[in-house]
Amino acid sequence: GENVEQHPSTLSVQEGDSAVIKCTYSDSASNYFPWYKQELGKGPQLIIDIRSNVGEKKDQRIAVTLNKTAKHFSLHITETQPEDSAVYFCAASTGSGYSTLTFGKGTMLLVSP
């Protein structure tokens, strides 16, 4: 089955800096890659996703890049703010038809004022 590795497990940055979280996946058939943000005491919230027919997608301060050849994808957050502090999860989904998500272990991002 699919295996998703996520790094780093924790990331500390100063407000205004950029943050990058990286994930690798094992199944070359994977074609959908969402990112979730989980704040303390809440459920994961979908913040951005990318499908295999594009290499990059942006939404204001966040962007995701995908390299299918290397089987890795990354989340980029620019101009970080304290409210960006949370746990971020990457995930991958395989195959045609419907398939379930395999999640990474998560990255705790701490943004210091």
Next chain:
Amino acid sequence: DAGVIQSPRHEVTEMGQEVTLRCKPISGHDYLFWYRQTMMRGLELLIYFNNNVPIDDSGMPEDRFSAKMPNASFSTLKIQPSEPRDSAVYFCASSFFRSGGGEQYFGPGTRLTVT
């Protein structure tokens, strides 16, 4: 839409008791998922339904766990009897069909503590 609704938000029970967690998915979504989250194991998929039918329950840890979806707007996850190792946060998520995977929307979770 109010999003995915779960109840209760917190549950504390004694070992051996029956626990029932409830979920109302987003209207119009045809997939429903139950996940368990712990520090050690992260997010684990327990079971998922399509159009109220269980599709894959291979993630259900033991026969003590069961899930039902009697209609498109309601699902339950039951643990009987509960054990301390079942303590975790349980999430329900819903999605609509899209080839290769649809966006999943999570509820706020139920924090279960079994003493």
